[in-house]
Amino acid sequence: MNSLVEKLNNNLDILKLHKIKNIYQGYIEYALKEKLSTIEILAYLFDEETTNKKATSLSIRTKIAGFPYVKTFEQFDFSFQKSIDLTVINDLRSMRFVHNAENVLLIGSPGVGKTHLSVALGVDVVRNNYSCYYINCHDLILDLSKAHQENRLSQRIKQFCRHKVLIIDEVGYLPINELGSNLFFQLISKRYEKSSIILSSNKSYGQWNEIFGSSAAAILDRLLHHSTTITIRGESYRIKDKKQFINYLNKNNTQ
Numbered sequence: 001m002n003s004l005v006e007k008l009n010n011n012l013d014i015l016k017l018h019k020i021k022n023i024y025q026g027y028i029e030y031a032l033k034e035k036l037s038t039i040e041i042l043a044y045l046f047d048e049e050t051t052n053k054k055a056t057s058l059s060i061r062t063k064i065a066g067f068p069y070v071k072t073f074e075q076f077d078f079s080f081q082k083s084i085d086l087t088v089i090n091d092l093r094s095m096r097f098v099h100n101a102e103n104v105l106l107i108g109s110p111g112v113g114k115t116h117l118s119v120a121l122g123v124d125v126v127r128n129n130y131s132c133y134y135i136n137c138h139d140l141i142l143d144l145s146k147a148h149q150e151n152r153l154s155q156r157i158k159q160f161c162r163h164k165v166l167i168i169d170e171v172g173y174l175p176i177n178e179l180g181s182n183l184f185f186q187l188i189s190k191r192y193e194k195s196s197i198i199l200s201s202n203k204s205y206g207q208w209n210e211i212f213g214s215s216a217a218a219i220l221d222r223l224l225h226h227s228t229t230i231t232i233r234g235e236s237y238r239i240k241d242k243k244q245f246i247n248y249l250n251k252n253n254t255q
């Protein structure tokens, strides 16, 4: 092998320019045939490397985020949930809330799209180069309780605080005991004014004492201080098709 090629390959390895290493030989042959200039060759190779690096880091951030599924705003039918203000959604999509460490709370009954919208916003967060982590509330409480039991609560809370955005889904579906509520409060307090939380719940704020007991007021106080609440008042999307089917059956039966 030509020693200059060896040296180049070695340097590309050291600099972790793997894409360039894979494609430069073939591309140089093509460039010679097409009489491309050196600057065109360099521009193409570095562009390919940058695109590749961005795609790899996006896929790593998406994997770390642990979304239950990947859904986007483009897949959300806003005409079905008319109670959602698109100006608010567009403002959230600008990532201003992440920059200002503000929270986003989605409130509504089951099936109205809370998880879908939380994940869609999370997908935007990782696309904007921020880190995000998804967890449902029940798993979060179990995780914090275990850490507390094993005397490593502050470490665990620190780990949860490393992510720029934390999505806590399904708050209020299962009861939380006093210790769990207190641990939840500690996590919220640690992130307060430092990094954002996207939270979804089927319970209105007035019902949060049913979830968190005496900690409810303190939790809400921290969460709501800098926040946007999206209250979804529509019907469940899950039963949309079922309803159409029932209407169709009823119509045919009466004919």
Ligand code: ADP
Pocket: 071, 075, 076, 077, 078, 080, 081, 108, 109, 110, 111, 112, 113, 114, 115, 116, 117, 237, 238
């Ligand atoms: P929730 O978390 O409020 O219980 P989900 O977000 O899990 O509801 O929504 C239930 C299912 O319906 C998901 O598959 C979701 O993608 C879909 N869905 C909900 N609302 C819409 C909508 N407006 N447009 C498209 N899909 C929707």
Ligand code: MG
Pocket: 114, 115, 116, 169, 170
């Ligand atoms: Mg949900």
